[in-house]
Amino acid sequence: MIPAAFEYYRPKDLAGALSVLVEHGDDARVLAGGHSLIPMMKLRMAEVPHLIDLQDVEGLSGISIEGDSIRIGAMTTQHDIIDNAQLALAAPIMREASLQIADPQVRYMGTVGGNVANGDPGNDMPGLMQCLDATFTLVGPDGQRKVAARDFYEAAYMTDREDEEILTAVEFNAPKGGYAYEKQKRKIGDYATAAAAVLLTKENGTCTSASIAMTNLSDTPVHSEKAGAALVGTSLDDAAIKAAVDAMLGDIDPTQDNRGPIEFKRHAAAIILRRAIENAWARA
Ligand SMILES: Cc1cc2nc3c(=O)[nH]c(=O)nc-3n(C[C@H](O)[C@H](O)[C@H](O)COP(=O)(O)OP(=O)(O)OC[C@H]3O[C@@H](n4cnc5c(N)ncnc54)[C@H](O)[C@@H]3O)c2cc1C
Numbered sequence: 001m002i003p004a005a006f007e008y009y010r011p012k013d014l015a016g017a018l019s020v021l022v023e024h025g026d027d028a029r030v031l032a033g034g035h036s037l038i039p040m041m042k043l044r045m046a047e048v049p050h051l052i053d054l055q056d057v058e059g060l061s062g063i064s065i066e067g068d069s070i071r072i073g074a075m076t077t078q079h080d081i082i083d084n085a086q087l088a089l090a091a092p093i094m095r096e097a098s099l100q101i102a103d104p105q106v107r108y109m110g111t112v113g114g115n116v117a118n119g120d121p122g123n124d125m126p127g128l129m130q131c132l133d134a135t136f137t138l139v140g141p142d143g144q145r146k147v148a149a150r151d152f153y154e155a156a157y158m159t160d161r162e163d164e165e166i167l168t169a170v171e172f173n174a175p176k177g178g179y180a181y182e183k184q185k186r187k188i189g190d191y192a193t194a195a196a197a198v199l200l201t202k203e204n205g206t207c208t209s210a211s212i213a214m215t216n217l218s219d220t221p222v223h224s225e226k227a228g229a230a231l232v233g234t235s236l237d238d239a240a241i242k243a244a245v246d247a248m249l250g251d252i253d254p255t256q257d258n259r260g261p262i263e264f265k266r267h268a269a270a271i272i273l274r275r276a277i278e279n280a281w282a283r284a
Contacts, residue, residue, distance in 0.1 A: 003041035009052045014059075014166060017052050021164045023143050030166055032075060032114035035106045036123075056089055060113070060168060065090050071171045074113025077191045082107065090174040093197065097128045097181035103189045116149070117167045119157040122191030126153060127221035131197035131213035134172035136237060140165035153220035178203030178284030182276040183215070184268045186259065192216040193259040194269040196248075196276040200231060202284035207231045212244065212277075217252035217269050224251040227273070236281050244277060245270045 011017045021028050028050035040046035040201055054075055056062060061075035063084050070091055072081070081087060081098045088095045101124050102110060115125040116136065129136075129149035138146050141164055149170075152160045161167060183195035195215035201208045210228035213221055226247035234240035254265035 001042050003038070004047050004049075006041075006048050006051045009050065010056055011052065012056050012058065014057055014168070014256055017054060017166060018139070018141055018164065020050055020052050021166070026160065026163050028052060030054050032111040032117075033077060033106075033109035034114075035102070035110045036114060036118045036120065054166070059265065061111075063087050065094055065174070068174045071169050071172055072112050073169050074117075074167050075111050076113075078102070078107035078110050078112070078115070078189065079104075081112065091132070091172070092131070093128065093175065093181055095181040096179070097124055097183075100124065100181065100183045100185075100195075100229075106189070111138055112165045112170055116170060117161060119153065119159045120191075121156055121219050121221065122216045124181075124183065124192065124195060124215050125233040126271060127195065127213040127215035127223075128197045129170060129172070130221050130223035131199055131211050132172040133211065134170050134173060136167055137169045137171065138162075138165040139168050144168075146210065150223050155206060173197045177209070178280035178282065180276040180279035180283070182279065183274045184272050191259075194254075194265060194272045196269070196273040198273070198276040198280040200228075200277070202281065205235050207234055207240075207281075207284075210244075212248060212273065214252055214269060214273070217254045217265060219253070219255075222248075222251050224248045228249065229247050231277070235276065241274055241277055245273050248273050 009020050029048045031051050031053045064071045066235040122169045133150040147160050180198045184193045192215045196215045200210040210231040212227040213223045227244040230243040230247050254262045
């Protein structure tokens with residue numbers, strides 16, 4: 001319950017935040033919504049001598065939609081996403097997934113940037129971002145760079161982000177066609193036993209594109225290219241869906257924990273993906 005002592009910083013701009021990160025390296029951490037970091041500090045699983053609160057930093061929150069391009073600032077909360085009618089029209093999968101994250105209080109605080117930067121395979125946004133083929137913007141002392149969500153995750157809590165970089169935004173194109181975010185969990189606010197993000201397009205009864213990513217079934221989110229490819233060119237008959245599910249099962253690598261043994265997780269993943277595909281197809 002009691003975190004170790006820390007220095008608290010509240011910069012007004014990115015330069016101020018970056019200067020603390022550069023000075024203290026791994027001993028400093030940015031604080032976004034605090035709903036992953038503070039629990040870890042309270043358990044003393046994270047000791048952060050220098051905590052940089054991003055809430056006053058200009059330009060880090062907000063949702064902008066221009067044509068097909070969607071940009072969501074890192075400090076935008078899960079509640080902001082759920083509450084944004086324009087985003088719900090342009091990318092309804094964002095709202096569907098956000099409503100399955102945590103609970104109302106956490107969603108008032110938890111941010112997109114924190115969810116994707118955290119590196120916990122249990123977080124739902126990373127798989128969603130891979131499904132959307134999103135790009136993350138990172139700003140560090142040497143300037144700005146962009147990284148594909150599909151290249152960002154290396155292992156549990158290990159990402160392509162350098163210690164001195166701040167993730168400032170996620171960007172993706174408005175998805176077309178059908179969508180679904182399906183999540184199996186033990187209760188409200190639980191991380192997924194298995195979750196699937198699916199986007200697909202349909203023309204004259206044939207699937208013309210499909211993107212599939214899975215949550216909490218490996219030490220990183222899993223974008224299963226083969227699972228998507230198994231659907232393209234088919235009318236999503238049972239054989240095609242089975243082929244996609246089998247391909248996904250070849251790409252995941254769940255571990256046993258209190259959500260169940262490996263075989264149960266694979267079983268749950270298969271059911272949840274089938275459900276997501278059928279749901280997305282019905283909406284396409
Ligand atoms: C009860 C409970 C249930 C939850 N259930 C779910 C769930 O079902 N699904 C789910 O996805 N999440 C869940 N969460 C986590 C929640 O969504 C978190 O808010 C989220 O994981 C982290 O976002 P944050 O803004 O709170 O980040 P913080 O906790 O502030 O930060 C998390 C980590 O990311 C780093 N970080 C944050 N922002 C940036 C940035 N802009 N640039 C670089 N690094 C950054 C921090 O330094 C820290 O290491 C739950 C949390 C709680 C407390």
